[in-house]
Amino acid sequence: MSSHNYGDSTRSLKAVSAQAIPGQPVSPPAVPAATYHLSDDDADLDTYGRASNPTWRRLESALAELEGASGALAFGSGMAAITAALNVSTKPGMVLVLPADGYYQVRRYAAEYLVPVGVTVIEATSSQIIDAAAGADVVLAETPTNPKLDVVDLRALATACRGRGARLIVDNTTATPLGQQPLSLGADLVVASATKGLSGHSDLLAGYVAANRPDLIAAVDRQRLLAGAILGAFEAWLLLRSVASAGLRFERQCHNAQALATMLQSHPGVRAVRYPGLADDPAHPVAAAQMRRFGALVSAELADATAVHALVRRSELLIAATSFGSVHTSVDRRARWGDAVADGFARISCGIEDTDDLLADIERALG
Structure with a gap:
C-alpha cells in the first residue's frame, strides 16, 4: 500500500x-x-x-x-x-x-x-x-x-x-x-x-x-x-x-472548525462568517477541488472590538492569542495588527476540545 x-x-x-x-x-x-x-x-x-x-x-x-x-x-x-x-x-x-x-x-x-x-x-x-x-x-x-x-x-x-x-x-x-x-x-x-x-x-x-x-x-x-x-x-x-500526532490533531481541529462555522452562521451576534468548508462560502468550489480538508481557521465578524473581547472574557475555553494551529482554541482580533478588516473581525483557530463542549462554550459566551 x-x-x-x-x-x-x-x-x-x-x-x-x-x-x-x-x-x-x-x-x-x-x-x-x-x-x-x-x-x-x-x-x-x-x-x-x-x-x-x-x-x-x-x-x-x-x-x-x-x-x-x-x-x-x-x-x-x-x-x-x-x-x-x-x-x-x-x-x-x-x-x-x-x-x-x-x-x-x-x-x-x-x-x-x-x-x-x-x-x-x-x-x-x-x-x-x-x-x-x-x-x-x-x-x-x-x-x-x-x-x-x-x-x-x-x-x-x-x-x-x-x-x-x-x-x-x-x-x-x-x-x-x-x-x-x-x-x-x-x-x-x-x-x-x-x-x-x-x-x-x-x-x-x-x-x-x-x-x-x-x-x-x-x-x-x-x-x-x-x-x-x-x-x-x-x-x-x-x-x-x-x-507524529499532527493527523489526529488536524482531523479534530477541522471537524471543530466546520461545526463552529455552521453554528456561527445562524447566530444573531455574528455579522459574517468565512470558512472554505461551508457550501455557500464563495471559496468553497475551488477549495473542494484542491483541498483534502478545509483547515482549522474560521473568520467571524462581530459588532466591534468590544464584542470580540467580551467573547473571550466570557468563555471558559477560548484564549486570546495570535498565531494559530494550537491544541487550544484561540481568538485573534486581526485589526490589532493592521490587517484591512473591521474592528470586530475575529480569526478563530479551532483546537482539539470536544466539539460539543466548544460549541456550547462559544454560544454561551456570545450571549
Missing part, C-alpha cells in the same frame, strides 16, 4: 518513523551538536552545526513525505523560510507578485528589503493574482489566505505562471500538507510556518521549504547556510515529535 493511500494519522506517523533496527530507540533522541569528529577523506555527512544535523534530516524527510516533495529544508521560523525562498527566486529587475490579502509581514519584508534592491513588487488579492501572474517573474500565493480565508485556484495559477515562465511559490501554512499539496497542483516551491498546525503546541518556532526540484533545494540550502537562519536541534526534535 503506497503512503499516499494511507489516512492522515497513518501518514503523519509513518513520516516520522525510522527504519526498525534492533537495539536502536523507536523514537530517536535529539542530536544537539555544533561540531563533529572529522574523517581523513573529507567525505563527512556532518561537519558543523550550521550546515547539517542528523535531527534536521529526520525532520526534513518527514516534511518532504507529507508535502509530496523530493526534498525539504527546515528553518528557524516560517518567515525565515519564506524570505529564503524569495531571496533565491528574485533578482534586481524582476517582478514579484505578493498576496495583498495574505500575511502582512511578508509584504513588509518585500517593501523594506526587496524593493530597495530593484525588485518590483505588485500586491494582488486572491481574486486578482492569476491575472497579475501574466506580468510576473515570481509569484507568491497564500491559500487559504490569512486571515480572510479566500482560496486561490492553484492549478489555474500554475498554468498562468508556466505560460510566463514565472516561478510559483505557495505558502501552505493555513492548509498544512494534510489539507493540500501545492506541489501536486503545479507549485515550484512550498513554504510554511511549522509553528502552526504541524507543531500545534504553541511552544516553538519553525518553518520549512519543500520542492521537487533539486536545483531549487540546493539554492535554498545555500541561502540557509550563509544566512544562518537554522532551526535548533532540540526544536527540530520537538517538531518531529509533534508531527
Whole structure:
C-alpha cells in the first residue's frame, strides 16, 4: 500500500518513523551538536552545526513525505523560510507578485528589503493574482489566505505562471500538507510556518521549504547556510515529535472548525462568517477541488472590538492569542495588527476540545 493511500494519522506517523533496527530507540533522541569528529577523506555527512544535523534530516524527510516533495529544508521560523525562498527566486529587475490579502509581514519584508534592491513588487488579492501572474517573474500565493480565508485556484495559477515562465511559490501554512499539496497542483516551491498546525503546541518556532526540484533545494540550502537562519536541534526534535500526532490533531481541529462555522452562521451576534468548508462560502468550489480538508481557521465578524473581547472574557475555553494551529482554541482580533478588516473581525483557530463542549462554550459566551 503506497503512503499516499494511507489516512492522515497513518501518514503523519509513518513520516516520522525510522527504519526498525534492533537495539536502536523507536523514537530517536535529539542530536544537539555544533561540531563533529572529522574523517581523513573529507567525505563527512556532518561537519558543523550550521550546515547539517542528523535531527534536521529526520525532520526534513518527514516534511518532504507529507508535502509530496523530493526534498525539504527546515528553518528557524516560517518567515525565515519564506524570505529564503524569495531571496533565491528574485533578482534586481524582476517582478514579484505578493498576496495583498495574505500575511502582512511578508509584504513588509518585500517593501523594506526587496524593493530597495530593484525588485518590483505588485500586491494582488486572491481574486486578482492569476491575472497579475501574466506580468510576473515570481509569484507568491497564500491559500487559504490569512486571515480572510479566500482560496486561490492553484492549478489555474500554475498554468498562468508556466505560460510566463514565472516561478510559483505557495505558502501552505493555513492548509498544512494534510489539507493540500501545492506541489501536486503545479507549485515550484512550498513554504510554511511549522509553528502552526504541524507543531500545534504553541511552544516553538519553525518553518520549512519543500520542492521537487533539486536545483531549487540546493539554492535554498545555500541561502540557509550563509544566512544562518537554522532551526535548533532540540526544536527540530520537538517538531518531529509533534508531527507524529499532527493527523489526529488536524482531523479534530477541522471537524471543530466546520461545526463552529455552521453554528456561527445562524447566530444573531455574528455579522459574517468565512470558512472554505461551508457550501455557500464563495471559496468553497475551488477549495473542494484542491483541498483534502478545509483547515482549522474560521473568520467571524462581530459588532466591534468590544464584542470580540467580551467573547473571550466570557468563555471558559477560548484564549486570546495570535498565531494559530494550537491544541487550544484561540481568538485573534486581526485589526490589532493592521490587517484591512473591521474592528470586530475575529480569526478563530479551532483546537482539539470536544466539539460539543466548544460549541456550547462559544454560544454561551456570545450571549
